[in-house]
Amino acid sequence: MPSQARAGAPAPLSFDWSAPAGQTARADWSAYAKAYDMLSEYNPAYQVLLQDFETFLGTIETPRVIYDVGGGTGNYTEVATRVCPGSEIRVVEPDAGMMGLAQAKLSAHGNVTYFNRALEDVDASGTADLVICVHALYAMPRQEERLGDLRRLLRPGGWLYLIDLGRYMNVAEWRSYLFSHLKREHGLAGALRIFWQGREIGKQNKSILHAQVSGVYWTHTEAEIASSVTAAGFKILRQDSVYRGYSDLLVCRAMRHA
Numbered sequence: 001m002p003s004q005a006r007a008g009a010p011a012p013l014s015f016d017w018s019a020p021a022g023q024t025a026r027a028d029w030s031a032y033a034k035a036y037d038m039l040s041e042y043n044p045a046y047q048v049l050l051q052d053f054e055t056f057l058g059t060i061e062t063p064r065v066i067y068d069v070g071g072g073t074g075n076y077t078e079v080a081t082r083v084c085p086g087s088e089i090r091v092v093e094p095d096a097g098m099m100g101l102a103q104a105k106l107s108a109h110g111n112v113t114y115f116n117r118a119l120e121d122v123d124a125s126g127t128a129d130l131v132i133c134v135h136a137l138y139a140m141p142r143q144e145e146r147l148g149d150l151r152r153l154l155r156p157g158g159w160l161y162l163i164d165l166g167r168y169m170n171v172a173e174w175r176s177y178l179f180s181h182l183k184r185e186h187g188l189a190g191a192l193r194i195f196w197q198g199r200e201i202g203k204q205n206k207s208i209l210h211a212q213v214s215g216v217y218w219t220h221t222e223a224e225i226a227s228s229v230t231a232a233g234f235k236i237l238r239q240d241s242v243y244r245g246y247s248d249l250l251v252c253r254a255m256r257h258a
């Protein structure tokens, strides 16, 4: 297991390290998509991040062109459409299931364009004023190159709002956190019902953990992601440990190319 994944991580206490039978060590994003928005609805830690993004948008000059890379079901795009209704917003999302939900959710907004492809297959440069990339970089191949792609999308001085899962997805610990929260808010029967409806979330989070442990997905410490982001040509203006210590949030500006 990669050593950096353990640093600062609430590591799983007991875990079967072999991949689940019949599953590859990757998340099935289309299977995840159906339950994904339950995260938004019922996970307060997810809500805190969405709120942070909305607050951030209110502090910068309105971006003309925004990319949401690995935009998933469109929750961050939705915030952008609300706060920046005049911006041109481009969603890059390779998974058809995830993207279909984003399109349905945002169908009333004519200023959103969809690119059903991976970041590494996007052929554009220097146009964006803001790139959003939330909880997607870790799942991409060759992160140093992908950070270079994010830099390439931006004009010099453009903003990168980056959140990335860095530490092991401790499924049991998340389950216990969410169950306690839901029990407080919805009672025992309500919590059990929501858990049953969202059971795909636990399954896919387990696949994410397997992919992390086997080195298919990237794990990093705060210092490691800061160093990779800087090497890709960004100046970091803010860095916080977020999502209950599992993820890193970095607000950066694209430096001029040397």
Ligand SMILES: C[S@@+](CC[C@H](N)C(=O)[O-])C[C@H]1O[C@@H](n2cnc3c(N)ncnc32)[C@H](O)[C@@H]1O
Residues within 6 Å of the ligand: 029, 069, 070, 071, 072, 073, 074, 075, 076, 092, 093, 094, 095, 098, 117, 118, 119, 120, 133, 134, 135, 136, 137, 139, 140, 141
């Ligand atoms: C956990 S979801 C995050 C969705 C959304 N950003 C959010 O926070 O709600 C991760 C997303 O990254 C996408 N993804 C995976 N590999 C990618 C790649 N190479 N380029 C762009 N997106 C990718 C997946 O399809 C998935 O929708």
